[in-house]
Amino acid sequence: MDVRILGGLSVRENGVSITPTAAAPRQLLALLTASADQVVPVTVLTEELWPSGAPRGARAELQSHIAGLRALIAGALRGAAPAEPRPGWSDRRTAEAILVSQPGGYRLDTGGGAHDLWQFERAAGAGYRAMEAGDLPRAALRLGEALTLWRGDPYAGVAAGPRLRREIERLKTSRLSVLDQWIEAQLGLGRHAELVPELTGLVARHPANEPLHAHLMAALTRCGRHDEALTVYERLRLALQGEGGMEPSARLRRLQRSVLAVRDAEARPVFGFRVPGQYAPARPRLVPAGAFG
Numbered sequence: 001m002d003v004r005i006l007g008g009l010s011v012r013e014n015g016v017s018i019t020p021t022a023a024a025p026r027q028l029l030a031l032l033t034a035s036a037d038q039v040v041p042v043t044v045l046t047e048e049l050w051p052s053g054a055p056r057g058a059r060a061e062l063q064s065h066i067a068g069l070r071a072l073i074a075g076a077l078r079g080a081a082p083a084e085p086r087p088g089w090s091d092r093r094t095a096e097a098i099l100v101s102q103p104g105g106y107r108l109d110t111g112g113g114a115h116d117l118w119q120f121e122r123a124a125g126a127g128y129r130a131m132e133a134g135d136l137p138r139a140a141l142r143l144g145e146a147l148t149l150w151r152g153d154p155y156a157g158v159a160a161g162p163r164l165r166r167e168i169e170r171l172k173t174s175r176l177s178v179l180d181q182w183i184e185a186q187l188g189l190g191r192h193a194e195l196v197p198e199l200t201g202l203v204a205r206h207p208a209n210e211p212l213h214a215h216l217m218a219a220l221t222r223c224g225r226h227d228e229a230l231t232v233y234e235r236l237r238l239a240l241q242g243e244g245g246m247e248p249s250a251r252l253r254r255l256q257r258s259v260l261a262v263r264d265a266e267a268r269p270v271f272g273f274r275v276p277g278q279y280a281p282a283r284p285r286l287v288p289a290g291a292f293g
Helices: 023-034 042-049 058-077 116-133 136-148 162-188 192-205 210-222 226-244 250-267
Strands: 002-004 010-013 039-041 099-102 105-108
Touching: 002 116, 010 058, 023 042, 023 058, 023 105, 023 162, 039 042, 042 058, 042 105, 042 162, 058 099, 116 136, 116 162, 136 162, 162 192, 162 210, 192 210, 192 226, 210 226, 210 250, 226 250
Parallel strands: none
Antiparallel strands: 002 010, 039 105, 099 105
16 A cells, blocks of 8 residues: 655555545545554544534444445455565455454554655654764755655645644644754755755745744855845744744844854954854865755
8 A cells, every 4th residue: 555645645555546535535544544554443533523523323424434445445456466566465455454443443554555654754763863973964865855755735635623633733843843954954064055045935934933044044144144144033033023922032042143243243354253153154065966865
Protein backbone atom coordinates (compact mmCIF):
# COMPACT_ATOMS: atom_id res chain seq x y z
CA MET A 1 0.00 0.00 0.00
CA ASP A 2 1.17 3.51 -0.86
CA VAL A 3 -0.11 6.27 1.45
CA ARG A 4 0.33 9.98 0.90
CA ILE A 5 -1.13 12.57 3.23
CA LEU A 6 1.34 15.50 2.99
CA GLY A 7 -0.95 17.27 0.56
CA GLY A 8 -4.17 15.75 -0.76
CA LEU A 9 -5.06 12.29 0.55
CA SER A 10 -3.94 9.50 -1.78
CA VAL A 11 -4.07 5.81 -0.86
CA ARG A 12 -3.24 3.14 -3.44
CA GLU A 13 -3.28 -0.63 -3.12
CA ASN A 14 -1.64 -2.71 -5.83
CA GLY A 15 -1.13 0.53 -7.76
CA VAL A 16 -4.87 1.30 -7.81
CA SER A 17 -6.46 4.20 -5.95
CA ILE A 18 -8.73 3.23 -3.06
CA THR A 19 -9.38 6.85 -2.02
CA PRO A 20 -13.14 7.44 -1.96
CA THR A 21 -14.66 10.61 -3.36
CA ALA A 22 -17.54 10.83 -0.86
CA ALA A 23 -16.75 13.03 2.14
CA ALA A 24 -17.50 10.70 5.08
CA PRO A 25 -15.61 7.56 3.90
CA ARG A 26 -12.76 9.82 2.74
CA GLN A 27 -12.58 11.31 6.22
CA LEU A 28 -12.69 7.82 7.74
CA LEU A 29 -9.84 6.60 5.55
CA ALA A 30 -7.82 9.72 6.40
CA LEU A 31 -8.10 9.00 10.12
CA LEU A 32 -7.08 5.38 9.57
CA THR A 33 -3.98 6.50 7.64
CA ALA A 34 -3.06 8.86 10.50
CA SER A 35 -2.61 5.73 12.65
CA ALA A 36 -1.68 3.28 9.91
CA ASP A 37 -0.83 -0.24 11.16
CA GLN A 38 -2.40 0.61 14.53
CA VAL A 39 -5.87 -0.06 15.88
CA VAL A 40 -8.12 3.00 15.82
CA PRO A 41 -10.95 2.59 18.37
CA VAL A 42 -14.53 2.88 17.19
CA THR A 43 -15.04 5.66 19.75
CA VAL A 44 -12.30 7.71 18.03
CA LEU A 45 -13.81 7.12 14.59
CA THR A 46 -17.29 8.13 15.72
CA GLU A 47 -15.96 11.23 17.48
CA GLU A 48 -14.26 12.25 14.25
CA LEU A 49 -17.30 11.68 12.04
CA TRP A 50 -19.86 13.06 14.51
CA PRO A 51 -18.09 15.57 16.79
CA SER A 52 -21.41 16.89 18.15
CA GLY A 53 -22.45 13.40 19.23
CA ALA A 54 -23.13 10.18 17.37
CA PRO A 55 -26.71 9.94 16.09
CA ARG A 56 -28.92 6.88 16.36
CA GLY A 57 -27.69 4.35 13.83
CA ALA A 58 -24.13 5.74 13.82
CA ARG A 59 -22.59 2.27 14.34
CA ALA A 60 -24.47 0.89 11.33
CA GLU A 61 -23.42 3.88 9.22
CA LEU A 62 -19.80 3.42 10.26
CA GLN A 63 -19.92 -0.25 9.29
CA SER A 64 -21.42 0.77 5.94
CA HIS A 65 -18.47 3.11 5.31
CA ILE A 66 -16.04 0.32 6.29
CA ALA A 67 -17.76 -2.02 3.84
CA GLY A 68 -17.47 0.61 1.11
CA LEU A 69 -13.74 1.00 1.74
CA ARG A 70 -13.29 -2.75 1.63
CA ALA A 71 -15.12 -2.87 -1.69
CA LEU A 72 -12.62 -0.35 -3.12
CA ILE A 73 -9.73 -2.41 -1.74
CA ALA A 74 -11.17 -5.63 -3.18
CA GLY A 75 -11.46 -3.96 -6.59
CA ALA A 76 -7.81 -2.94 -6.41
CA LEU A 77 -6.74 -6.46 -5.43
CA ARG A 78 -8.45 -7.97 -8.47
CA GLY A 79 -5.76 -6.39 -10.63
CA ALA A 80 -2.54 -8.18 -11.52
CA ALA A 81 0.17 -8.60 -8.92
CA PRO A 82 2.76 -5.81 -9.01
CA ALA A 83 5.76 -6.45 -11.26
CA GLU A 84 8.08 -5.96 -8.29
CA PRO A 85 6.16 -6.97 -5.14
CA ARG A 86 6.96 -4.85 -2.10
CA PRO A 87 8.05 -6.44 1.17
CA GLY A 88 5.00 -7.83 2.89
CA TRP A 89 2.93 -8.08 -0.29
CA SER A 90 1.10 -11.35 -0.74
CA ASP A 91 -1.36 -12.64 -3.31
CA ARG A 92 -3.37 -13.82 -0.32
CA ARG A 93 -4.06 -10.27 0.84
CA THR A 94 -7.77 -9.66 1.08
CA ALA A 95 -9.81 -6.57 1.78
CA GLU A 96 -10.54 -7.90 5.28
CA ALA A 97 -6.82 -8.49 5.88
CA ILE A 98 -6.02 -4.91 4.83
CA LEU A 99 -8.83 -3.10 6.64
CA VAL A 100 -8.85 -5.33 9.70
CA SER A 101 -11.66 -5.62 12.24
CA GLN A 102 -10.22 -5.95 15.73
CA PRO A 103 -11.87 -5.86 19.16
CA GLY A 104 -13.06 -2.32 19.67
CA GLY A 105 -11.79 -0.84 16.42
CA TYR A 106 -10.21 -1.12 12.97
CA ARG A 107 -6.64 -1.22 11.65
CA LEU A 108 -5.35 -0.26 8.20
CA ASP A 109 -2.57 -2.73 7.34
CA THR A 110 -0.12 -1.13 4.89
CA GLY A 111 1.65 -4.45 4.25
CA GLY A 112 5.07 -2.84 4.55
CA GLY A 113 4.28 -0.24 1.89
CA ALA A 114 5.28 3.40 1.65
CA HIS A 115 3.90 6.25 3.75
CA ASP A 116 5.11 9.77 2.98
CA LEU A 117 4.78 10.81 6.63
CA TRP A 118 7.11 8.01 7.71
CA GLN A 119 9.56 9.04 4.98
CA PHE A 120 9.36 12.64 6.19
CA GLU A 121 10.04 11.64 9.79
CA ARG A 122 13.01 9.45 8.84
CA ALA A 123 14.63 12.17 6.71
CA ALA A 124 13.93 14.83 9.33
CA GLY A 125 15.42 12.68 12.08
CA ALA A 126 18.59 12.14 10.03
CA GLY A 127 18.77 15.89 9.42
CA TYR A 128 18.41 16.71 13.11
CA ARG A 129 21.16 14.26 14.00
CA ALA A 130 23.43 15.80 11.37
CA MET A 131 22.77 19.26 12.81
CA GLU A 132 23.70 18.04 16.29
CA ALA A 133 26.92 16.58 14.86
CA GLY A 134 27.75 19.86 13.08
CA ASP A 135 27.53 18.27 9.63
CA LEU A 136 25.78 21.16 7.88
CA PRO A 137 25.92 19.84 4.28
CA ARG A 138 24.31 16.55 5.30
CA ALA A 139 21.80 18.33 7.52
CA ALA A 140 20.76 20.61 4.65
CA LEU A 141 20.47 17.61 2.33
CA ARG A 142 18.35 15.40 4.59
CA LEU A 143 16.14 18.21 5.92
CA GLY A 144 15.63 19.37 2.34
CA GLU A 145 14.61 15.83 1.36
CA ALA A 146 12.04 15.87 4.16
CA LEU A 147 10.57 19.17 2.99
CA THR A 148 10.29 18.09 -0.65
CA LEU A 149 7.84 15.36 0.39
CA TRP A 150 5.24 18.04 1.11
CA ARG A 151 2.86 18.71 -1.78
CA GLY A 152 0.58 21.07 0.13
CA ASP A 153 -1.35 21.20 3.39
CA PRO A 154 -1.69 17.79 5.09
CA TYR A 155 -4.97 16.06 4.31
CA ALA A 156 -5.96 18.85 1.92
CA GLY A 157 -9.49 18.33 0.64
CA VAL A 158 -10.55 16.14 3.56
CA ALA A 159 -13.35 17.25 5.88
CA ALA A 160 -11.58 17.31 9.25
CA GLY A 161 -13.16 16.63 12.61
CA PRO A 162 -11.46 17.20 15.99
CA ARG A 163 -9.00 14.30 15.72
CA LEU A 164 -7.83 15.13 12.23
CA ARG A 165 -7.59 18.85 13.03
CA ARG A 166 -5.21 18.06 15.89
CA GLU A 167 -3.17 15.82 13.63
CA ILE A 168 -3.04 18.47 10.90
CA GLU A 169 -1.80 21.09 13.38
CA ARG A 170 0.83 18.66 14.69
CA LEU A 171 2.09 18.00 11.18
CA LYS A 172 2.22 21.70 10.30
CA THR A 173 4.21 22.40 13.47
CA SER A 174 6.59 19.55 12.63
CA ARG A 175 7.13 20.93 9.13
CA LEU A 176 7.89 24.42 10.46
CA SER A 177 10.43 22.90 12.87
CA VAL A 178 12.19 21.10 10.01
CA LEU A 179 12.06 24.25 7.88
CA ASP A 180 13.64 26.25 10.71
CA GLN A 181 16.54 23.80 10.99
CA TRP A 182 16.99 23.62 7.19
CA ILE A 183 17.29 27.41 7.02
CA GLU A 184 19.72 27.34 9.95
CA ALA A 185 21.90 24.86 8.06
CA GLN A 186 21.73 26.91 4.85
CA LEU A 187 22.73 30.09 6.69
CA GLY A 188 25.62 28.20 8.25
CA LEU A 189 26.75 27.26 4.74
CA GLY A 190 26.80 30.91 3.66
CA ARG A 191 23.72 30.75 1.42
CA HIS A 192 22.10 33.86 2.92
CA ALA A 193 21.68 35.70 -0.40
CA GLU A 194 19.79 32.79 -1.99
CA LEU A 195 17.55 32.46 1.08
CA VAL A 196 16.29 36.05 1.13
CA PRO A 197 13.53 35.66 -1.53
CA GLU A 198 12.21 32.42 0.00
CA LEU A 199 12.31 33.82 3.53
CA THR A 200 10.52 36.98 2.38
CA GLY A 201 7.65 34.84 1.11
CA LEU A 202 7.62 32.71 4.27
CA VAL A 203 7.34 35.64 6.68
CA ALA A 204 4.51 37.03 4.55
CA ARG A 205 2.64 33.73 5.03
CA HIS A 206 3.58 33.52 8.72
CA PRO A 207 3.54 37.15 9.92
CA ALA A 208 3.93 36.27 13.62
CA ASN A 209 6.50 33.46 13.33
CA GLU A 210 9.58 34.63 15.25
CA PRO A 211 12.14 32.05 14.03
CA LEU A 212 11.42 32.83 10.35
CA HIS A 213 11.69 36.57 10.99
CA ALA A 214 14.96 36.04 12.87
CA HIS A 215 16.38 34.06 9.94
CA LEU A 216 15.35 36.75 7.45
CA MET A 217 16.89 39.48 9.61
CA ALA A 218 20.15 37.52 9.82
CA ALA A 219 20.21 36.84 6.06
CA LEU A 220 19.52 40.50 5.20
CA THR A 221 22.17 41.69 7.65
CA ARG A 222 24.76 39.38 6.13
CA CYS A 223 23.85 40.86 2.75
CA GLY A 224 24.49 44.35 4.13
CA ARG A 225 20.77 45.24 4.00
CA HIS A 226 20.51 46.46 7.58
CA ASP A 227 17.58 48.85 7.21
CA GLU A 228 15.52 46.10 5.58
CA ALA A 229 16.36 43.77 8.46
CA LEU A 230 15.14 46.39 10.93
CA THR A 231 11.94 46.81 8.91
CA VAL A 232 11.35 43.06 9.21
CA TYR A 233 11.63 43.38 13.00
CA GLU A 234 9.17 46.27 13.05
CA ARG A 235 6.63 44.34 10.96
CA LEU A 236 6.92 41.40 13.36
CA ARG A 237 6.45 43.69 16.36
CA LEU A 238 3.28 45.17 14.87
CA ALA A 239 1.95 41.71 13.97
CA LEU A 240 2.51 40.42 17.50
CA GLN A 241 0.82 43.47 19.00
CA GLY A 242 -2.13 42.94 16.69
CA GLU A 243 -2.44 39.30 17.81
CA GLY A 244 -2.70 40.06 21.50
CA GLY A 245 -0.53 42.96 22.56
CA MET A 246 2.63 40.85 22.76
CA GLU A 247 6.16 42.08 22.17
CA PRO A 248 8.98 40.23 20.36
CA SER A 249 10.95 37.84 22.54
CA ALA A 250 14.19 38.78 24.26
CA ARG A 251 16.07 36.88 21.55
CA LEU A 252 14.51 39.03 18.81
CA ARG A 253 15.17 42.23 20.75
CA ARG A 254 18.83 41.27 21.12
CA LEU A 255 18.96 40.52 17.41
CA GLN A 256 17.53 43.96 16.62
CA ARG A 257 20.17 45.61 18.79
CA SER A 258 22.90 43.60 17.06
CA VAL A 259 21.65 44.71 13.64
CA LEU A 260 21.63 48.34 14.80
CA ALA A 261 25.18 47.95 16.12
CA VAL A 262 26.40 46.45 12.84
CA ARG A 263 24.69 49.16 10.77
CA ASP A 264 26.07 51.98 12.89
CA ALA A 265 29.56 50.46 12.97
CA GLU A 266 29.66 50.17 9.18
CA ALA A 267 28.38 53.73 8.79
CA ARG A 268 30.96 55.13 11.26
CA PRO A 269 33.95 52.74 11.38
CA VAL A 270 35.73 52.65 14.71
CA PHE A 271 39.28 51.34 15.08
CA GLY A 272 39.26 47.89 16.54
CA PHE A 273 35.50 47.28 16.20
CA ARG A 274 34.59 43.68 15.47
CA VAL A 275 31.39 42.84 13.64
CA PRO A 276 29.63 39.90 15.38
CA GLY A 277 30.60 36.75 13.49
CA GLN A 278 27.07 35.57 12.84
CA TYR A 279 26.30 38.77 10.90
CA ALA A 280 29.59 39.31 9.11
CA PRO A 281 29.49 38.51 5.37
CA ALA A 282 30.38 34.84 5.08
CA ARG A 283 33.13 33.62 2.81
CA PRO A 284 32.01 31.24 0.04
CA ARG A 285 32.25 27.62 1.09
CA LEU A 286 32.51 24.56 -1.06
CA VAL A 287 29.39 22.42 -0.86
CA PRO A 288 29.32 18.84 -2.18
CA ALA A 289 27.46 18.46 -5.47
CA GLY A 290 23.81 17.63 -4.93
CA ALA A 291 23.84 18.67 -1.28
CA PHE A 292 20.81 20.87 -1.78
CA GLY A 293 18.73 18.57 -3.93
